[in-house]
Amino acid sequence: MSIFRSHNEQNTEQTIDKHALLFGLISVFLCGIGFSIIAPVVPFLVQPYISNPGEQAIVVTLLTSVYAFCVFFAAPVLGTLSDKYGRRPLLLVCLLGSAIGYFVFGIGGALWVLFAGRIIEGITGGSIGTIFAYFADIIPPEQRTKYFGWVSAVVGVGTVIGPTLGGLLAKFGYSVPMYFGAIITLLNVVYGFFFMPESLKKNNRLKEITFVRLNPFTQLANLLSMKILRRLLVSAFLLWIPNGSLQAVFSQFTMHTFSWKPALIGLMFSIMGVQDIISQGFIMPKLLKKLKDKQIAILGMVSEIIGYSLIALSALFSFYPLLIAGMFIFGFGDSIFGPSFNGMLSNSVDSSEQGRIQGGSQSIQALARMIGPIIGGQIYVSLGSSAPAFMGMILIAAAILVLYKRTHVNV
Secondary structure, eight states, rough: EEEEEEEOOOOOEEEEEEHHHHHHHHHHHHHHHHHHHHHHGGHHTTTOOOOOHHHHHHHHHHHHHHHHHHHHHHHHHHHHHHHHHOOOHHHHHHHHHHHHHHHHHHHSSSSSHHHHHHHHHHHTTHHHHHHHHHHHHSSGGGGGHHHHHHHHHHHHHHHHHHHHHHHGGGGGGTHHHHHHHHHHHHHHHHHHHHHHOOSSOOGGGHHHHHHHHHHHOOOHHHHHHHHHHHHHHHHHHHHHHHHHHHHHHHHHHHHHHHOHHHHHHHHHHHHHHHHHHHHHIIHHHHHHHHHHHHHHHHHHHHHHHHHHHHHHHHHTTTTTHHHHHHHHHEEEEEEEHHHHHHHHHHTTSSSSGGHHHHHHHHHHHHHHHHHHHHHHHHHHHOOOOOHHHHHHHHHHHHHHHHSSSSSOOOO
16 A cells, blocks of 8 residues: 655654545545535525525524534534544544535525524534544644645635635525535545545544543533643634634625625635645745744734734725735635644644544634624624624734743644
């Protein structure tokens, strides 16, 4: 079998299974397409049931929040089960659940059906933590930030294709992107069933499952009690709140402020993916030679603040070129923060804890993305369309202060 060769910190030979790496990259690529393909059309699916733009914004953000709410409870369970039974069965079941969620969301017919689709998808959406644990299984610790950068770039390719494709498919009906997302996710299930190798060796698996490991609140308390992780997770939490808000209100924001249609909204979402590709292909390799993971993360956070400021100005002056510039700068910051954060996180624990730690991180992210859209939707309606961007500037500045102080993670 063809393999990539590397050496770990103790100079003992370790190999990366080429088929495992390929499956993981294909999985995140299809996840990128499947998730982002629906983004441009959600407000238009809500529109037949609610005509008031302010109420539409609230419902769109609630659809995002209910998804995150389900991920919050599901992620630690999925992560722990993957530590016990392996990554392969959990990932296949979760991908199948995501396909069902897309299909139900596409059927629509009533608001409760839309929420049902997001709930189904959210319950299985915690699998992203298992995917990161999968990569942590097959990649040596000293190379994880680099490979997490690859993951980010591949997700970027999917994110470039997804929104644009979703906007174009919406011309045939607003539900069509949902059905397409279901189909490509099912194709990934089929590919994984036949070609996905198990990454977690039996001797590295969790011996027994306790209720504590399945309880998201206990998991969060345990994670935050670890000095090695506390500042890292708190700073990420502060960053994820406004990011979740931006993702939830962006389509409504551009539709309301600039009267954009799904195709153009999808193209704007694609900017994020373009930034991932550019950053991981050309910028991150150079940054890794000169900066530590924490320094890269802070650089990304500063870039996001600049991006938010331009987005806010675009709303205040109704000048869309500022929005485009802001999205490019924000996208750059987001693209370099993710790999550096995941690199620091995965290097903080051993192999038997990867599922738990990634699942716990996913729960914290889900909690932030549950709170962010709710807050963002409320201040969008009460304080104006630029308010969520101002919130982002304030919270990420606080996140930098938290992360800038000395952490105990080897970064």
